[in-house]
Structure formats: C-alpha cells, structure tokens
Amino acid sequence: MVRSKEVQQQEKELALRNFKFNRFLFIRYALAFSVIANLYWLFMNLFTQVSSVVLPAIMVIIGGMAAFEYLRLYWTHDNTLKFSKIYFQVQLVLSVLLFFTTFSETVFNYLYPFLGMSDEAILLVYIILGVGLVVAGISLFKIQRIAKNKDKKYQYIQRYEKYTY
Numbered sequence: 001m002v003r004s005k006e007v008q009q010q011e012k013e014l015a016l017r018n019f020k021f022n023r024f025l026f027i028r029y030a031l032a033f034s035v036i037a038n039l040y041w042l043f044m045n046l047f048t049q050v051s052s053v054v055l056p057a058i059m060v061i062i063g064g065m066a067a068f069e070y071l072r073l074y075w076t077h078d079n080t081l082k083f084s085k086i087y088f089q090v091q092l093v094l095s096v097l098l099f100f101t102t103f104s105e106t107v108f109n110y111l112y113p114f115l116g117m118s119d120e121a122i123l124l125v126y127i128i129l130g131v132g133l134v135v136a137g138i139s140l141f142k143i144q145r146i147a148k149n150k151d152k153k154y155q156y157i158q159r160y161e162k163y164t165y
Contacts, residue, residue, distance in 0.1 A: 012164050019160060020077045021070075023146055023153040027084055028070055030139045034091055034132065035063035041112075049113040055094065062087045079147045085140065092136040095129045102126070 042056035066083040073081075101107045102125055105117055115121040145151045 016157070016160065016164075017074065017077070019153070019157045021074050023151060023157075024070065024073065024081070027081065027139050027142055027146075030135045031063060031066055031084060031087065034087075034135060035060060035067065037128065037132065038063060044112075044114040047114070049110070052110050052113060055111070059087075059091065059094070062090060079149065081143050081146070085143050088136045088139045088143070091132060092140065095132045095136065099126065099129045099133070102129070 038056045038059040042053055042060055045053045045056060062083065066081075066087040069081060069083045072078075098111070102111070102122065108115075108117055108122070108125075112121070112125060115125070142151065146154070
C-alpha cells in the first residue's frame with residue numbers, strides 16, 4: 001500500500017514536532033516531581049497549620065504556570081522556557097534558604113508542623129531539599145542549553161531535518 005506524499009509529509013511534521021517537544025523531557029519530569037513535592041507539603045500543612053501554606057502554595061502556583069507552558073510548546077516550538085526558568089530559580093533559592101533556616105527549631109516546627117522535631121525528620125527534610133537543589137540546578141542548566149541550541153537533541157533535530165526535508 002502506497003502512502004500519499006501528503007500523509008508522508010504529515011508524518012514527518014509530527015515526528016519533528018515530537019522531537020522538538022522531547023527536548024524538554026527531563027525538565028517536564030523535574031517540574032512534575034517538584035510540583036508534586038510542593039503539593040504534598042501544601043496539603044500536609046493545610047491539615048496541621050494553615051498559616052504555613054504560603055511558601056508551598058506559591059511554588060505550586062508558579063509550577064502550574066510552568067506546566068501550562070508545555071501545552072503551548074507542543075504546538076508552537078520555542079526555545080525559551082520563561083515560567084520553568086522562574087520556577088526552578090525560585091525553587092533553588094527557596095531550597096537554599098530552607099536548608100539554612102531549618103536549623104532553627106521554631107522555623108522547622110512552623111514550616112513542617114506535620115513532622116516532629118527529631119534527627120530523622122531533619123535528615124529527611126535535608127535529603128528532600130538536597131534533591132530539590134540538584135534537580136533545580138540541572139534543570140536550569142538544561143534550560144540554558146536549550147535556549148542556546150547547545151543541547152544534544154537539537155543536533156538530532158538538525159540531522160533529522162537535513163535528511164528528511
């Protein structure tokens with residue numbers, strides 16, 4: 001069965017769109033991981049101490065804006081990830097600040113009222129903050145490389161376009 005040139009062209013365009021969208025794969029998963037962690041933090045604070053929901057709520061809102069950015073990116077390719085960059089910058093700064101302020105028992109009990117002040121709880125918070133720092137740092141690095149077309153997937157896209165068009 002012979003496919004028409006129009007169908008072949010549509011398949012090429014779809015493949016190219018998917019290639020371009022997959023440049024952001026790590027960043028999308030990192031964003032999902034971070035937003036879910038912040039959402040969990042938000043819900044746990046809602047059930048224990050309503051006044052401490054401000055930080056996780058802000059992070060969830062910015063994360064939601066970044067998530068909607070990817071809906072647009074599938075149909076209109078753009079190298080700049082404005083909201084994702086803002087989200088991961090805020091996440092990085094917030095993680096560093098929380099890392100140092102968690103030493104205080106008062107701050108710890110205010111920010112994490114659902115955790116009892118113990119060595120295990122502090123270690124858990126530090127591990128989560130450390131992972132968040134690493135994920136945010138890697139994501140910002142990848143966002144910067146994508147914006148400059150220095151990522152490996154861009155090279156694959158260039159080769160694909162060269163040989164199929």
